Amino acid sequence: MLEVVDLACRRGDRRLFSAVGFRLEPGVLLHVRGRNGTGKTTLLRALCGLFTPEQGRIHWRGEDIRELGDEYHRELLFFGHLNGIKSELTGIENLRISATLDGDGVEDADLWQALARMGLDGFEDLPTKMLSQGQKKRVALARLVVSGAPLWVLDEPFTALDVDAVALLQVLIAEHVERGGLAVLTTHQEVPLTSGQVQRLDLEFGY
Numbered sequence: 001m002l003e004v005v006d007l008a009c010r011r012g013d014r015r016l017f018s019a020v021g022f023r024l025e026p027g028v029l030l031h032v033r034g035r036n037g038t039g040k041t042t043l044l045r046a047l048c049g050l051f052t053p054e055q056g057r058i059h060w061r062g063e064d065i066r067e068l069g070d071e072y073h074r075e076l077l078f079f080g081h082l083n084g085i086k087s088e089l090t091g092i093e094n095l096r097i098s099a100t101l102d103g104d105g106v107e108d109a110d111l112w113q114a115l116a117r118m119g120l121d122g123f124e125d126l127p128t129k130m131l132s133q134g135q136k137k138r139v140a141l142a143r144l145v146v147s148g149a150p151l152w153v154l155d156e157p158f159t160a161l162d163v164d165a166v167a168l169l170q171v172l173i174a175e176h177v178e179r180g181g182l183a184v185l186t187t188h189q190e191v192p193l194t195s196g197q198v199q200r201l202d203l204e205f206g207y
């Protein structure tokens, strides 16, 4: 369970938001909404321990994430704006590295299968600099197929994806939530996210 209490974040001399709080139970997705610049990415980075909030507490399974450290990071998958793909490496090499860093003990056959599921059959062995933007994003998203992390934090995961890839990502998120995972995501697109339970958090200027 993820619990956020009275969170406030500041960038420079500007307060982005304050008094943000929520509890997220297994099998529930939180959709963080708000206009450009309201602080959605900042909030997601704070949830991952990548940005220090001005005030407030973030607890995972009842313990402060700062105290949990790597124990928390092993249970977390963060998918940020930058897809983290190394352009000199192939799709399969990229996925092998990210799965290893995520701590997922995945067989090589599963990695190939994950890329195939992402529609990258025949492209696995190409340096990713030879792939389109959408294909690179598909390589990055293959992490979700092999991830065993209970908490997914996804920042604008739908951008640059075509209609088929959007549908596939919707399925991956829905499967994760339906098997008891937690997800926090931002998206400006109007897409149904899961047939399971969805909570919404609206960030506003001057919150």
Ligand SMILES: Nc1ncnc2c1ncn2[C@@H]1O[C@H](COP(=O)(O)OP(=O)(O)OP(=O)(O)O)[C@@H](O)[C@H]1O
Pocket: 011, 012, 016, 034, 035, 036, 037, 038, 039, 040, 041, 042, 043
């Ligand atoms: N590295 C930074 N240094 C200083 N200020 C920053 C930095 N990154 C973001 N900001 C400020 O913080 C505010 C919130 O940014 P953030 O990326 O969290 O917004 P967002 O809601 O995710 O926006 P978008 O919908 O455009 O992705 C922005 O208005 C910006 O001015």
